[in-house]
Amino acid sequence: MGQRRLLGHSQRCFQWVIRANIYEDSVMLGAVHGLGMLYADQSKLGEAEKMYERALQGKEKALGAEHTSTLDTVGNLGLLYADQGKLGEAEKMYERALQGYEKALGPENVTTYAPALNTNWGLGSVFQSQGHLAKARIMYSKALVGYVKVVGNDHPYCQSLRENLRKISP
Template sequence: LYRQVLHIRDKALGPTHPDTLDSVNKLAGILDLLKKFEEAEEVYERAVETAEKTLGPEHPDTLRSIALLAMVLYHRGEVAKAEKMIRCALEGREKALGPEHPDTLTNSQNLAFVLRELGENEEAEKLYRRIIEHKEKALGLDHEDTLRYVYNLGNVLHDLEKYEEGEKMFRGIVEVLEKTLGPEHPETLTAISNVGSMLQSRGNDAEAEKIYRRLLEASEKTFGPDAIETIRAANAVAVALFFQDKRYGDAEELYRRSLDAREKTLGFGHRSTYTTLCRLGALHEEQGQFLEAEQYYQQAVDRIGTTLGEDHP
């Protein structure tokens, strides 16, 4: 359908008409969604080339096509090239539209996302803080759009090992989401999980255990005992137990529960299943129970060999 519309507009209006360019961008967007990245790149390149000739390099429509092309390059794994192109689009949009325009802020978000992928977290942090400042002014701190960026900043802070600030940030998100969505909503539970992760990264395993137990209880109610979300929560409690006061018995019970549920829901050959086997092996190894540890490790090796092949790294 998009190809047909483009063909009609191309004939009737010409390749440089704004409506034709809009159809080019829409076709490329669909190709991107369908993961036909090579073809999407070619179509966006056509859009950029035409827009630069007819509208000029700093026109908002040209910059839009450049920004979209950059994300296709990112999806193709050309991250460094995508970064340069996003910077180019961002610079142009800041001049043409201003720093607080929604398109400029979207561009800033895309740049922050790509920078995090490249490990340039300090700059990503600055960008997220700037976006949050604008969003907070326009929408308020409790708005879902603002919270999404606060969430992204929290993840960057974790990467930068700024765990204390990250914990406060995620606790703030939990507080808002509990009021707006409810304490057992999936988004609230994800934020609670991140609080636990920050606590664990700070070495506060006892407090992390409390958070993860709360998460486990809510996940059982929301998703059911065998759901993948509940299994992950049980596993998180087990990890917290493993690292504090050598509470191996409690940890083993939860790992076994995770293993049973993962075998039921994901199958014997799933990565999460044999990861749990490895954790059970490590648990017994830590206690000097080497025979039991070997048995779990061997089960994991056998399943990995069956699933991925014996020569897999």
């Protein structure tokens, strides 16, 4: 309900953002990313894609390609592409995000970093949709192990991941 009320305002902001040079302002880049999320939540996928791409360009320039904030936008683009049925593009974005998270955080910390766990989950879903069930199991399992550590064994995320694994188990 609250998002619907924001939609008119966000559409005006969208026009302003398109014309603005926002590449040096990390607060503005965060706002652009947030607009992308709002559009995605409202199923306005074309507008969401424009906002995410704009945020990604700016974050790469201002923060660098390996910054976790930049990688969060990469992951959201992966989710958006998956929602649009662009599975090859989604896979590339998810893999880029995972490689970046590992480099930025280290192999130990990435296993409990929620955005990386979400990315594992998303990549598992892409692999499942592509019929690559062995790869999907690996990604779902990584996400499950991490979420058990972060939120506990009985959390709904863990239950959903276990259900996904049951659906694709031989």
